[in-house]
Amino acid sequence: MSVEKETEEKIFEAARTVFQKSGFEGARMQEIADTANINKSMLHYYYRNKDNLFFEVFKAGVKKIVPQLLAILDKDIDLKTKIGEIVEFYYLTFKEDPQLPAFIIYEMNQNTTRFKSFVKDHGIVLPQSYIDQVNTAIQAKLIKNIPPKQLLMNIVSLCLMPIVAKNMVQMLFQFDDDNFQNFLNERRQIIPEFILAGIEYKEVK
Amino acid sequence: MSVEKETEEKIFEAARTVFQKSGFEGARMQEIADTANINKSMLHYYYRNKDNLFFEVFKAGVKKIVPQLLAILDKDIDLKTKIGEIVEFYYLTFKEDPQLPAFIIYEMNQNTTRFKSFVKDHGIVLPQSYIDQVNTAIQAKLIKNIPPKQLLMNIVSLCLMPIVAKNMVQMLFQFDDDNFQNFLNERRQIIPEFILAGIEYKEVK
DNA sequence: GTCTATATAACGATAGAC
DNA sequence: GTCTATCGTTATATAGAC
16 A cells, blocks of 8 residues: 555665666665665565676666667668657657666676676567668668668767766866756757768658 | 886786776776786785775876877867877777776766866866867858867767777677677778768868 | 785675564 | 674785795
């Protein structure tokens, strides 16, 4: 009958906060317990150990980033629209959860195994439809010649890098938090324009 | 008279290896000692504690990435040449030291203070000459309208992101190490072309 | 400068009462 | 399910002989 969150969920949310802030090695079980406002031994009761708890947080993070990207790439829509959707999706996702991409990318470099099982379980594959779409556009001379994976790498780089390197960017550009958020917001328009010009995109009439 | 590296230097090199691989929290003083092939207490003799040793490694890393970028930005050369030099500089630097950018970017997000003292000591500032150069090119209609900081963000994103997200990229694109290196090599040409088209760069005759 | 031995503290994890 | 108390381990760091 309680309207409060279940203990297990409270623990998970706290773990998400602490792991994303400090990483696996930097995170402390005690800090997770304090953040969740529960007893430390409850962490072990529900999740057995630190590795387990971490992996749940990690998996949830990957799920928030990767499948949606692949789904957009697989959509039967114009390339221009597709690029716009990716930029918007990442902008909105990381506005809510700014530490997520740095967390996932860093932890994946630390331990590839963690991700491999995830890829296997969820059938994570770059959609062939996207590859075909880009190659077709190239042959039709609608865009200039660029390998589809390179194009995707460019799109994702432009979206993620500023957020992954937040402190570095703020420091070099002397941005406070407001300036930084405005900078990101400005990119919602700049990135699609930049990419479309970069591939010399020509509209289909 | 010894041709071997001094102990202090051996420690530093080992610390660089271990810190860049595992991060500050994940690094173990014992592993650094083992890597350097010296006794663990020597670490404290030369560097007093872990924080100190880490900060030396961190500072050296920042020095390898930031001042050179600012120096290129400040050069009195054509914008096209400038972009090409940045791309080449980062490609060559990270071919030798692939874990460096992820290390610096991650640790900077963990602890801004570490970097602030560095910025202060080294007078790290985005050169006004670069800002002026871009704005002048925009007014002369040589490139399309884009804030100079946004353009720089794009350049750096395209160079660094694939290396920072190495494992993620390899996984999603199903690249082995050779494929990945070829992918990066291919970008030496693709990135400058993409950027110049992206800003609709027009050569000065 | 370099070693062995050890102090000290923190962390993940568990046992057991309720 | 939830708590207190505590175990066992591992980490950084230091003391002191050589």
